[in-house]
Amino acid sequence: MSSSYPALTVLTFWPLLAALLLALCPKDVHVRAVSLVASLIECALAIPLLRFQGGESGFQFLEKIDWVPAWGLSYTMGVDGISIFMVWLSVFTLPVCVLCSWTYIGQRVKEFHVCLLLMTMACVGVFSALDLVLFYFFWEALLIPMYLLIAVWGGDEKRYASIKFFIYTLAGSTLLLVAIVALRIQGGTFSIPELMKTDFGFTFQYWVFLAFFIAFAIKVPMFPFHTWLPAAHVQAPSAGSVILAAVLLKMGTYGFLRFSLPMTPAASAHFAPLMIAISIASILYGGLVALGQSDIKKLIAYSSVAHMGFVTLGIFVFSVQGAQGALFQMLNHGIITGALFCMIGAVYERSHSREIAKNQGLGKFLPCFMFFFGLFGFASFGFPGTNGFVGEFLVLAAAFKFKTVVGILCVPGALLAAAYILKLTLRMAWAEPSSADGKGWKDLKKKEWVYLALPAALVIYLGLSPSGFLSYVTPTLESAIADFDSRKGGAGKAAAPGVAAAPAAPAAPPLSAAGGMETGLSGALRERSPLPRGETPAFDSFPSESAAAFADRLTRPITE
């Protein structure tokens, strides 16, 4: 599957080129039309990625050029089952963003679209970079256009929100840089695929995991680190919120999947209880706070915290099913929440308010609008038949399988989601309108139809037929989880878990052959577990171990 056409490079740098061209254009050109065309070209450039071989687990579309040989830096790009959908998500978010800011953005239009294009470049780059420094390049570079999006085109509190966003996320990634440097010295390379196969000592993994954790947990954001998110979301223009929700948040969970699990498996297993606890806290806390919001945008922002909690939960139960759910939920959340933020922007343009109280009873005047809002809302809390259901169900099932208590603790989170979304949609659709203004509002315009109908179709399609998606991601996830299982004991204890290494590999094929390819979801559900339970000793035995043993585990990094 080697191809001489550098699909990922073109996909990454076309937006940059387009941004440069746009920046050099005279002021009065039809900036929106030009950017729309540029974004459609970007989508067209993603077509070669359709040749992605779903049945394979390795990296595809690999490109490698020496960058700075003296330091072993290389420009390496490639995607696997984990990143391919994130790349698509980033690419297809762009035209939606251009369309949804068509009338929303009134000043400095050109600069706005330049920022959007630069954002897309950085997003695609983050998901396809296979060199740590290259990854960090995109990861940090994207802060600048995002900062400008909030700081220039944001709401009344834009100054506070934008600075908080910048400092919070930058502070998180400072230690990521230290971790990258440490990995380079310890592992001898910046190459991500090579480092994913390297075994490090437990103490080293312990600290690297923590450095990763701070960076990724802030980006996700996980519970105690989430405070920048509502501020940023509420103040950002709708296109900014869309990118933030659809793509940026995924970078954190992508980081966990791509870096934490394969590079620091032993530390990931060690910290799993903490990660699961924080995930559950995010789910419950996000849900509860969302329930109390009177601002639509804030409500959706807090719901993001809860949804991303499901994703991290799915990742840290370490099963193929959980990872499938997590990845599916990442895609879902991107589509659903992205669309919801578009709609909030659309209703804001009409009512000039994001308060629920000012946007009541829209069902009468804006039936089509409310139809879509309801659809995305229902998908958001995981109504059966929508894609939200599939993702949440996979994660919940994996959680129950992992530990009944964990599963039970998540259930209120799912209920809370239903509660706040139903409360919101009910009031928006049928409550008494707060003023008579609403009668003059126009229902959906053509371009709004366009950018809402596409995600809506995806919501239904992925909800009814998730097997296509799952067949793409499952081989990668299976090999990732199998690899994780074989190495989570830590490099030092490699002698004993010959047990763990052996069973994981044979356990994988049945699902990819039977379940993955034809009926991904039902296959995943039919299998009791992709990994027979008894064969993951270190993990299953953990919750039941004695207090003394537990304390010993906790203090191990220090004593070792």
Add this chain to the structure above:
Amino acid sequence: MGELNFNFSFIWPETIFFILILYLFLAALLEKKRPAFAGPLGLLPVPVLGLLAALSSALTLDLSQTMFFGSYRVDALSQFFKLLISLGFVVASLNALKQPTLEAEKRVEYHLFLTLSSFGLVVLSSGVELVTIYLALELSSYSLYILVPARAKSKEAAEAGLKYILFGAAATALALYGLSWIIASQETTYIAKLAELPWDFATSPLAVMGLALFLGGLFFKLALFPFHFWCPDVYQGASNETAAFTATLPKLGAIIVLIRLATLLKPELELTHILAFLAAVSVTYGNLCALVQKDLKRMLGFSSVAHAGYILVGLCAGTAEGLAAAAFYAMAYLLMNLLCFWVISRISHDGRNLAYDDLNGLSDRSPVLAMCLAASAFSLVSLPPTVGFIGKLWLITSLWGHGYDWLVIVVCVNSAIAIFYYLSLVRHAYTEDVPAQASLDGTPLINATDTGALSYAGALVMGILVLLLGVIPGPVYSLALNAAKAVVGGN
């Protein structure tokens, strides 16, 4: 070693600078009768000969010669730094062409001292013997002492000049005193010979104390904590254009001497521990102080205290990679600071000091300058894709695993502090629309940003370099690596 070994082809950059000095000296004498010498045409030789010096340094990068009885060495390191100094000199002299706070009749003299100071630095680049280094350092400093107060009718400038000369003299005395200790105990002043002698406190306490004092003199030039206190005051008092020069080129001089002396400092020595400690304190202290500044130049003063700490990071490792990283970062530092000062000098139409508020609406007034200011700000905070990021990445990568991992963490975490004040530059330029009601001295800054061709060209060239060297750092890094290998001799 013991030969004169003199050859003009080794010292083209020095010769060119010397010719320029002679020209300016004559021009200063003739200027009373023929005012044309103080005009743009009369000053044209300054940037032209500067470029020529840069070219001649670039062409002699692969030389490796020792002259003047082993005290003067022309090698990849010296030529790399001469290249940087010449280019920096060109930018600084162009920057000072239309200095609003300088009387027209002083213009030639101003450039004369600018050139003399740069000449001292060029000589310094090649010094491999402590007395030569000392003399070259003084040659460059004395001219600066005259430049700093050269700001029309400004009490602050006089104050800054006084502070600079007093502190500078004290630091010099300290360095000389230290030099005498080194001579007394090690009985040589040649760095190559010194490098073979032990430098731990147990074996040669006197020499270590002497070297510490000598380093103190260099740290004063570099504005490293605790020798930094002159820095914000002098930047604030001196004119924008002088501050641009003071902030960049003399620092390069200190860095090159430190790189040469780094051959003495092995990672496990007491002195290296002190260096690492000072680096950590300098970075943190500089950033914290810069947070609360209102005057842009004071902010940049404290920012350069922090950057002095970054440079030391590369020296602590003591490897060729570390020294190369320090040399590369010196280049990055020169570039991004000159760019930042360039933009500031262009905005300040009457040569006043700028506050953050004076940047308001810059993106409307002049998108190019705003963009370049943003590039330099993000480079200073070391965000990709700028040269500042790559420079810092190499600094910390070269240090990791040499026993100073804590310093790497301190340096990285400091980005999170620094981002606030550098981001403020961007924030005011891009997001604040309302022009300031009153500037630092109470009168509002009128909208007279220099949007001329030279102003844009300078900013664009440097802005593009900041980004380009951040994306394609390989070629320049290999120059820096060759330079470092000329000192350490590793492969």
